Amino acid sequence: MTNHKTIEGVYGPGSYTDVTFIPVPQDCERVLKWVASTTPGFAKEPTLLKEVVFHGDDFPHIPGPLKPGVLSAVISAVAGITAREICKLKGFDTGPVSIDTDQAALFPASASLMSIGGKTGFEMAEDGSLWKLGTDLDKAALTKNPMHYRSWAFYQTKEVLPTYVYVMGSLDPASYLKAFGLDSEAPVKSNDEAYALLIPRLLPFSYRLTHDSYNLQKTVFSSYSAPEFELKCLELGVCGQTGHSPAAWRETLMGKRLAAHPLLNYKRVIEVPDLPPVPFPTTSDKRALAGIKIIEFSRVIAAPALGAVLTSFGAEVIKINSPYLPDPNALQITLTAGKSTQSADLNNPQDVERVRKLVEEADVVVQGFRKGAIERKGFGLNDVLAMANKRGKGIVYLDLSCYGPDGTYAERPGYQQIADAASGASYLCGSAYGFPAGTSVLPSLPIADMVAGLTGACEVLMALRDRAVHGGSYHCNTVLTSVDTIQCEKEFGLYSPEIVKRTQEKYNFAPMTPDLHVEDLLVGVLKAWAKGGLLENQAHYQRFDDSPFGKDHVILAPLVHFEDKQADPVCFMRLK
Template identity: 45%
Template sequence: MTSTVGDMYGPGTSVDKSFRPVPQECARLLEWLAGITPGFTKNLEALENVTFEGEDLPSIPGPVKSVALTAVLHAMAGIVGQEISEIRGHKPGQLKINTDHAGLWLGTPIIVTLDGRDANDLIQSGELDNIVPVTDKGCFDTPLRFRGWAIYKTKTPNTWYQIHTSLAPGPVFEAIGIDPEARGINTNDEAYAHIQAAVERYEARELEMIFRERGLCGVTCFTPKAWRETEMGIALARHPLIDYKKQTYIPDSPPVAFSKTADKRPLAGIKVVELGRVIAAPALCAGLGAFGADVVRIMSPHALDISGLQITLTVGKRECSLNLDLEHDRKQLWALLEEADVVVQGYRKGAVERKGFGLTALLEMATRRGKGIIYIDQNCFGPDGIYAEVPGWEQIADAASGCCYVMGKAYGFPEGTGVLPSLPIADLSAGAVGIVTTLLAIRDRALHGGSYHGNVAITAFQAVSLLPEVGLYQPEIVEKLQEKYDWASMTPDLDVEELLMVVYNAWAKKTDLLSREDFFVEFEKTAFGDRLRILAPVVKYANKEVSPRWVSAPRPFRSDKEVIFRRDE
């Protein structure tokens, strides 16, 4: 455990007494997280086979060690990938993780270059909207709707609340007395002031009750201590961050050998069905695709999603559309699931189950076919507890866990002010947690047989990042980062898209990170343009044939017609 000082950033925070460069901190955190993760190797030689390299300082603002922890998760995925490769008779060699690359990975949605033009240029010119098919129409097209994803001061002293209109603004606004079609609001600042006037009429506990009763997305900005003392915080803490178990209450099935393929990546021949949207589940499955899995993403023809994500997080997949209210489409999905090794569902707890595709149904299918299945549930608050079925996005995880409170404190705002972390850290890191979880289950199925169930909670990563065992950076390090990068102001009204651009612009102006070609992969003749450059996988082995990589470019949502897996080579 690192030596820390308590409560410097408020109740429940622990700040390092001394600074360790990010690569050194990663080595420490890898040993700690490996030691508390069920099923993960405790062999120190395996941990020492990882080389962390990168700059001493992290590349994102604030005191939370998101870059180091994310780099560690990629290292853990790489270690399990090595184990799988050795089972398959391949030798991956030394594992290398560049911590600066891992930091960029937290900005995945915005780090894209199309025909020589970066995302900032495409967004500012308005051309991105013409390049990617619109799948979030009506969600952000007015200032009022755009500011429906922000943090607001409540009537309760020193307590702020994250409201989140998801992709349906109307119900949230109506619940707090706002006309969703209010006129005369022409700027984002006017919209924020309008919503603030409504929110501050309520105590934080009143908002919790309103949002819970109506099944809406919102949560109090807790301190880390307050979150850990909630019933939900206690329930979530009972589970390890990387949480999977063999399902022993069903008939056992034999070990499943890996396919013999020309592709030497660890998961070549593994078939994955993705049922999810936005970032966390798609990031998880894109990672599995990089390790060699054949990933088919199933989307509803009617469901909304964030339009811009299809230019990055669809990489390495096919994107098929099925309406699960239609019997014909349900049969197509079942045919796919009958072949699948892994199912990843990223909707709120119970949603997919109500459609007939939950864990129990898939385990029954696996028993019938005599081949184990791996089922990954990814949601905001985990598998049990009073918030388990509450809808949640990464911003909800940020606020609930205490991260928003800590960021506000670190930036010098008045007590209780919440400010979002500067990147979609909770989502992308939950994706990394899910990659490790899935790899462990695939390894165990190959060695021991059976079916496995994994749970990935977005809030869990943020809660773990605030534990004393992890520690926070000292205020002088936060200030040093500000001096180095000259971040623009980060405030409670800003959404993650705006904060992403703050960080991206600093990377572009103050570093060479975005010109490091070893961090990127380029595709030619894509659906979006002739040359599309996105971030490459973070995990790198000495043996390039085994190293994770994508073999197909990103593509628009719902662009593939065939709902089938590729045949084994």
Template identity: 40%
Template structure:
């Protein structure tokens, strides 16, 4: 038992578990890596492989708050590296001396990778502030935040119960959400602060139960900001807890298929997943991050966007790295046929939509398993959602902010900031989104390894709420208040409040990083991968490198092509290479 155990209960509210002292980030990450590895069915327990991992970086936390988001994500990146090493061995490239290095500070920056990029030598945050980025990017947002009220429709707000806050979410179409709580979306409110205050006046007159039922009735996203204890004791919390964190399940009900051996590595591409074909049908951050990571490991990824659904413009710069992109409207049979032709060849299908919608288009798990059985080659079916693979919330829509509220992460973050009136605050970056991405990638790598050695097809599930609940477990622990305060003093973070949009909070953290760790965020720091000619007006594009690195550079994760806009290629005639 370490000197940190037993952990202090309820420091940040019911169901929280706080370390008694401080352990340097690298040492703590190593412990959490071993913890997740030991709890993951099918993950190697071979010490000769586990000991290949090395964690480096800042010894002290570099993001706000008490949640050990960086160690958890860095541990998952390391796991991806270990499985990649196993796959390289299967492909005839065994190297007992190969090392897997994860820089935990890099893992922290990776949470904000959509803001840590450069176009033609200028950082993206500056490009956004100057208005120049709008001219570079195809416009996919359909006005989702074109007024202050729409922007602030996504935030955490007080209710008529002084102890309970609620996560309201505009879900990229804020008008009906605002109307449902009595706010006129056309009211001319100029500032974000005034818009938040206006929305808060309306939510303060509604009980948490009324807000919850309003969202359920209308199919909107939303969640009460539960404490960790409340979530863990709920029926949905119990459903989620029944699954392993890295959730990979063989599908014995499918038509049996033999092992699909990896081809020997081609000298032209020595990355572990070279030759693996992936179809990705996702939106925004978590799902696209799965595909981006697999692309860095060498997979050929074709991403599909529904042309009628909005997506966030800035994500095009980073979350399409290494991919080809097309648009397909599944409501049109001739376009759906294109998707099915790609799936006939695919090794992996990633989907980020509600699971019960998929069978309508012949894309449910059992549909794809049938396809795999008939062709005689197994497939990996990857689903990403908010609440988990089953239970009565599984089909409920949700985004990062909803998972942060439901799991207790926002409750804990608010408590750590010592704000009045029990105010909840989102963790300061797209943490659950990005970590859900690496969690899905780890599961996919594991499933591909097993398909090569055991045969069959596999289902992988990655959920936003699972990421948060794992980070709040007693075995992981939270940073003590004095550590949180020391981090805040070092970086001088600006004010963080419940009504702040996750993009506001991201810029707040980025500003602190620039002040203290600015050298790492320079384009020529060595932390970025640059492409001289991008699809964005031909300008040089530099994006943050993959987090895990392998000591043999040609096999180490990297992208061979830069990000491209959504729907960059015509869907007609597209095929895997």
């Protein structure tokens, strides 16, 4: 296809900005063709691609230079096309795929686009009712005090040229801060005070926040450079990542290794016996994955989002929860919709045997823990392939990671924010918001997490399609950093400063700065969208009269729509 016309360097090294603005629906059509051309295993029938309809506003809705709304819409279209192929294998055609690009822009925020009894998630958080819904799964990991909260933020290092690293206390901030000689119980009264206290000890800048601008003043140089900080994190086995420019990330060994893999990365496992094709079950439910059983080992956002997409396509998804690992409670309200959940201690032989029996009956296993963790519990790729070989029926196994399936960073822990820092996505946002070169600011929504859920769902759909036709078992790899790096590619393109400015003027988003937690940014975006009327279209939501969380439960509806509405992805809430 023709190279997309861009200008290099507008937002710093390795950035590619569109020469002319392309309305969002047309941009989705262009990017879909490019993704299709670079994805092994994608649909070969040309009409399937041509019959996708994107519709919505011409102008973007998300702040910053990245195009997450376009990416959400395009990957949803890939999922829809593959589901259509599956339905053809089952004996009927769903008809063309339709994607609402305005709803796709909301998708990265969908974990927070919920309400119960007319009360939004943020209103429930403010009055305390959110934390009373079932078990306090996050065990107050971040909300315990301001020091915990500000253990997730960008801080500047001692390099002369501005360089930022993302400090991330994960879901155990107390241990993280202690490893750096910091008191997690320091007597600070606000998040801002905690940030100011962390600056001279961890990394070195202070700030003052005014009503109309955010100003940075360097005060004390830390003892850490960015490489020294990363080395410390490696020694401790904790999260931490330099905020690279896109060009700098591409030059790292890990960046080069990750670039060798496609965004949608699945393949048949050739080392196992040549197991026969597995036809899709015959059911009255016309959704593509009706009758398919999936086991999900996961927590937080990305892997649960993946399972949520698959259950909307009709799969039976069983989420395995650890009784000991923290998992943000609020996320369960949206990301477990339609699933059943089971608590299992994988150090307990009886629980292991119970989960093993579930896996033996499964078509798909999804796991979202760092490389090696699930293997040590007996449910790694080779363990599951052995079970599939014994039963004589192929299986699909998906690994979800931060950095990728191989390379020097493969075993490092990471979350969406780490991927944002590594890939250059945060660097681009800092530049677009007018900060000095080198300043990193998180993207305004958990884009890498949520879109990784979509990409993983596409891989599973393609692998199940191939299992039905060719037989065998399949291994999928979904990578948070890949979701960010594709948005930094020349063929994808970035919005120009003019478009960034016009989007800001349209919604008047609150200032976005290096200290802000992803939740701070998300709240600011949702408030601006609400004021601008973007959240009012009721067709974008799905409502349940009753759910395990309460009456009148509303979540964002699935993005894919077919001509045959009986095949549309939809969530059926499990009451128990």
